[in-house]
Amino acid sequence: TPSGIGAIAIIRMSGGSAFSTISKYLAPLNNRDRRVNLESIKKNRLHGLLIDNGAVIDEVIVSLYHSPKSYTGEDVVELSCHCNPFIIQKIMALLLQNTRLAEPGEFTYRAFLNEKLDLTRAEAVGDLLNAKTELSHQAALMQLEGKLYQNILSVLDELTNYRLSLELEIDLHDQDTPQLNHENFIDGLNEIVNKLTQLLSTSKEGMILRDGLRVCLAGAPNVGKSSLFNSLLGTDRAIVTPTPGTTRDYLEEALSIKGFWVRLFDTAGLRETDEEIESLGINRSHEQIIKADRILYIEDDNDEYHEASAQAYIQDPDKVILVLNKTDLISKDRINDFKAKGYHTISVKNREGIQKLKESIVAGFEISDNFLSSGILTNSRQIAAVERALRSLKKASTSFETQMGYEFTAFDLKEASEALEEIVGKNT
Ligand code: GDP
Secondary structure (H helix, E strand, C coil), X not given: CCCCCEEEEXXXXXXXXXXXXXXXXXXXXXXXXXXCCXXXXXXXXXXXXXXXXXXXXXXXXXXXXXXXXXXXXXXXXXXXXXXXXXXXXXXXXXXXXXXXXXXXXXXXXXXXXXXXXXXXXXXXXXXXXXXXXXXXXXXXXXHHHCHHHHHHHHHHHHXXXXXXXXXXXXXXXXXXXXXXXXXXXXHHHHHHHHHHHHHHCCHHHHHHHXXXXXXXXXXXXXXXXXXXXXXXHCXXXXXXXXXXXXXXXXXXXXXXXCCEEEEEEECCCCCCCCCHHHHXXXXXXHHHHHHCXXXXXXXXXXXXXXXXXXXXXXXXXXXXXXXXXXXXXXXXXXXXXHHHCCCEECECCCCECHHHHHHHHCCCCCCCHHHHHCCCCCCHHHHHHXXXXXXXXXXXXXXXXXXXXXXXXXXXXXHHXXXXXXXXXXXX
């Protein structure tokens, strides 16, 4: 448990000697001179005293999970003690005489090695710990339930069947066995390609659920970036002043838009400057702009600071959402000119157009329940594996259709299976 003061802290131990290690220090509540032999008792929970050299360290509850019915598949002890860093430190010092600290994620790693979890579900544990919005929470839970795992397993089953039918043909081609139906075979392969392509189409959303969508507010100084930043967040996080060049470094805050985790960056106004600190701020802003998934490029129809150089900082126009701010100061005709050029028109001052702009940030990203329940790809490892499987399947279709020989097609299908097995960790 995280450090700090609270009611209860939990210390977990996993491994063959977990029970015997605790036994050395655990006494019944009414007799501190006796020790409880955890290996021989039937109970799963015990209330006792933790003793070091005859002195009581704490009154604790010990929960026992017998192998293989534990998270890691090994014997696991959970020791609940009072959550005081001093007590925890004492207990840890005692236990570490015979144990070592777990590496980050090691309990889940052991669960995977002991086949308690496949790799998609092991990854889901991490995603669940980091989930920040309703949707990412849902997605992690579904993956933990094994939705992606089952989806991949069913495709693997189909692939194996097709491969076996080819191998049967290869082995028994001179015997009187039913002929392989070419049309059905190709239809079947196409169906698998469609399923995997559909799965791959979930990766864009999946990555955002996991890593968040990076959205950068950019533009010349004084156009209202910080004001918009505050307005989107609903707080006064950034300093707003009429003095250009106030935002020296970028700020980062997060918000949820339609269930997506959006990481919002307010950056220094982009302009040519000789001022050293401002110039450093602009460089750092530029780095954020390069990393962004979406850039809100803000203007205010005031030429004073609109050096052409501001636009030049934006390298990827596909990521840009053009925004005209301060419409409260601009004529209707002029606003319409901007609208015609594809600008979102807003007035932060009057809170006009903000909600629509918010929605446009996540436009094009959608996650249906159907999507979630059939499993989605949430990291680059999974995405690369599906892409590889698809490439092998295309090779399989070509080798089959050009009659290169069943051996070739069977080999391509095997490659596709191996790629998918990597996702669930069957093949590591
Ligand atoms: P930044 O330098 O781009 O971050 O701009 P700021 O958010 O600091 O705003 C610069 C000035 O513009 C401040 O005086 C704000 O009050 C003002 N401002 C921001 N948005 C609006 C708006 O929608 N209408 C009007 N009239 N003024 C605004």
